Amino acid sequence: MHLGALFIASHVLSSGSMRETARRFNISVSTVSAAVDNLETELALKLVERSSGELAVLIAGGRVQEGLAPILDAIGQLGNLLGHNEPEAYEQWAARIPIKLVTMERYLEVADQGSINRAARRLRLGQPQLSLQIANLEKFFAGKLLERQAQGSALTEEGRFAYTVFSTISLAWNELKSAADERYQRTARSLRIGAIIPTGSESWVARCLGSLIAEWNTGRNKNALSLVSMTADDLREALKSGRIDVAILDSVFGLESFRHRELLRTDMVAIAPPGSTQESAADLVASHPICTPSPRTGIGHAAMTFAYDRTMHRRLRDRDITAADSLPVIVDLVANHGYVSFLGRVSAMPIADRVRIVELAEPMPMSYHVAFNHRKAAADACDLLIATAAKIVSAPVAQDAAFA
Numbered sequence: 001m002h003l004g005a006l007f008i009a010s011h012v013l014s015s016g017s018m019r020e021t022a023r024r025f026n027i028s029v030s031t032v033s034a035a036v037d038n039l040e041t042e043l044a045l046k047l048v049e050r051s052s053g054e055l056a057v058l059i060a061g062g063r064v065q066e067g068l069a070p071i072l073d074a075i076g077q078l079g080n081l082l083g084h085n086e087p088e089a090y091e092q093w094a095a096r097i098p099i100k101l102v103t104m105e106r107y108l109e110v111a112d113q114g115s116i117n118r119a120a121r122r123l124r125l126g127q128p129q130l131s132l133q134i135a136n137l138e139k140f141f142a143g144k145l146l147e148r149q150a151q152g153s154a155l156t157e158e159g160r161f162a163y164t165v166f167s168t169i170s171l172a173w174n175e176l177k178s179a180a181d182e183r184y185q186r187t188a189r190s191l192r193i194g195a196i197i198p199t200g201s202e203s204w205v206a207r208c209l210g211s212l213i214a215e216w217n218t219g220r221n222k223n224a225l226s227l228v229s230m231t232a233d234d235l236r237e238a239l240k241s242g243r244i245d246v247a248i249l250d251s252v253f254g255l256e257s258f259r260h261r262e263l264l265r266t267d268m269v270a271i272a273p274p275g276s277t278q279e280s281a282a283d284l285v286a287s288h289p290i291c292t293p294s295p296r297t298g299i300g301h302a303a304m305t306f307a308y309d310r311t312m313h314r315r316l317r318d319r320d321i322t323a324a325d326s327l328p329v330i331v332d333l334v335a336n337h338g339y340v341s342f343l344g345r346v347s348a349m350p351i352a353d354r355v356r357i358v359e360l361a362e363p364m365p366m367s368y369h370v371a372f373n374h375r376k377a378a379a380d381a382c383d384l385l386i387a388t389a390a391k392i393v394s395a396p397v398a399q400d401a402a403f404a
Contacts, residue, residue, distance in 0.1 A: 001042050003097040003169070005035040006071055011095075012036050013047065013065040016057050025095040039064070043176060070172040074165045081161060082141070099140060101173055103133050104166040107145070110134060111163050115152035137162070191223040191377045194235045195248040196297065199327040199343070202350040204392050205248060211388040212381065223377045231325045232297045239371055245378040247371045248385065250299050250344065260371035261382060264389045266344040268302055268364040271334050272356040281360050288340040289319035291333045297325065302364060303342035331355065344368070346393055 011021045012032060022029045040047050047061035057065075075094050079085065084093045110119040116134065120127040138145050145159035155163060193212075198205040213225055228244065235247040236254045248263065249255070270281040278284045293300035300322070321339070324330050327347075333339040335354045344366045348357050370385050372378040 001038055002100045003071075003075060004095050005038055006068060007075055007094045007097065008032055008035040009039040009047075010065060010068045010072055012055075013057055013061045013068075016055055018055060025091055027095060043179075064176065067172060067176045071169050074168045074172075077165050081158075097140075099137065101169070103137065105170060106130060106133055107137055108163065108166055108170060110146070110153065111155055111159070113152075114154070116146075118152070190226045191246070191375070191381055192226045192228070192244040193246040193248075193381060194228050194230060194238055194244040196232055196235070196250050197229045197325065197327050199331050199347050199351060203327075204346050204350065204389070207392055208248075208385060208388050211391070212384050215384055215388070216381070225381075231294065233294075236371075239373065242373070245373050245375055246381050246385070249369050249371065250297060250366065252367060252369050255369060255371050258371040259373070259379075260369050261386065263368040263370045263386055264346065264393055265365065265367045266346040266393075268299070268342050268360060268366050269345050269348050270340060270342055270358040270360065271331075271348055271351070272340050272358055273334060273338050274354070274356055276338075276340075276356060279358070281358050284340045284358060288338055289321070291321040291324050291330050291339040291341050293325050293327070293330070294323035299342060299344065299366070300325075302366065 008021060008025065008027070008031070011024070012018055012035070015021055018029055018032045018036070022032045025032075036048060043064060045060050045064065047058060047064055049056045049058055075097065076090075078097075079090045079094060082093075084090045106119065106123060106125070109123055110116050110130070113119040113122065116130055117127055120130045123130065134146065141158055141162065143158045144156050145162055146153040147156055193209070195205050195209060198209075200206065209227060213227075216225055228238075230238065232249045232251055233254075235244070235249055236258075238244045239247045239258060247258075252260070252262075270284055272278070272284050272288070276284060276288065278287055290303075292303040321333070324333070327343075330339075330341050331351055331354065334341050335351075345357075346368075348355070368389075370382050372382045
């Protein structure tokens with residue numbers, strides 16, 4: 001990370017616009033974007049959110065902007081020393097400062113040691129490499145920073161000024177980085193588990209995760225648990241990118257490249273409004289609008305296949321909702337608004353007091369799977385999830401689930 005990139009990223013955080021920053025500094029938008037990305041990477045923190053061409057600065061971005069203030073002041077002092085006083089010219093110059101933060105740290109070490117050779121040994125660098133970096137700094141300052149002497153090196157007047165400015169920058173940056181290091185350590189210890197969205201607090205998914213947390217913490221496991229719910233498609237992407245370590249999904253589709261195990265088996269049933277009178281799932285589909293998750297989910301794909309294969313010309317088709325990726329909303333639409341949907345029997349049984357459960361004419365088996373990455377903690381959590389699911393589905397409340 002170099003000072004110019006920090007200057008650019010700071011302006012984005014204050015202005016809330018990459019394009020305005022690019023125009024103001026006469027640089028490309030890609031350069032601005034790279035500066036922000038680099039700062040986010042260095043601090044292990046999301047600072048801005050990009051959506052539909054708009055940029056939103058997150059709360060963390062505002063805090064980092066405050067932390068960068070001493071660095072911006074120090075860059076201003078450098079500009080005054082080097083004659084970049086006119087505002088527009090100063091900004092153009094500051095956005096292009098090539099000095100890397102690591103180079104500044106090495107200069108400070110040379111100054112503290114009073115010798116390039118001693119500093120090189122402490123930094124475990126070659127003396128020629130360190131000498132070249134000091135020479136590049138002197139080229140930027142257009143003057144000598146060190147006076148070479150028989151017993152080492154002494155700071156010139158300009159060198160002492162550079163030392164003061166670089167020390168200010170180093171202190172502010174290290175304060176920002178120390179917070180990032182602490183976040184990284186917490187993240188490294190955390191085991192991130194993603195699950196398909198539960199139907200509610202009584203659902204088997206919610207109960208399974210609750211039991212997992214209780215047993216995990218009772219066992220005093222050193223890895224803290226972090227939970228998130230999303231669609232099956234998003235879970236696969238999150239597992240692939242490393243954003244989660246374990247995923248509970250309602251389909252085996254797309255898991256070929258992951259370690260995975262079957263969590264439980266069930267069959268699909270229709271859920272209907274409590275006051276409905278149709279006896280068969282086909283009649284229900286013909287007489288009610290349908291709400292299901294999107295085809296990106298296992299249950300959504302199976303439900304759409306069942307519904308549309310059997311009733312292609314339904315009169316209520318224009319009221320169908322086939323991308324409701326929130327199971328609590330689906331349950332509410334069925335229970336209170338006259339819709340019909342489909343669930344695995346294990347998910348439907350806990351809400352039998354709110355909806356009618358109607359059998360399909362032909363059994364449609366479903367299986368839930370747990371996928372996980374290479375971490376031992378992920379495999380341990382997988383074992384616990386499978387054991388927990390087995391206990392839940394064998395409990396009296398689920399005896400009628402008739403698992404295959």
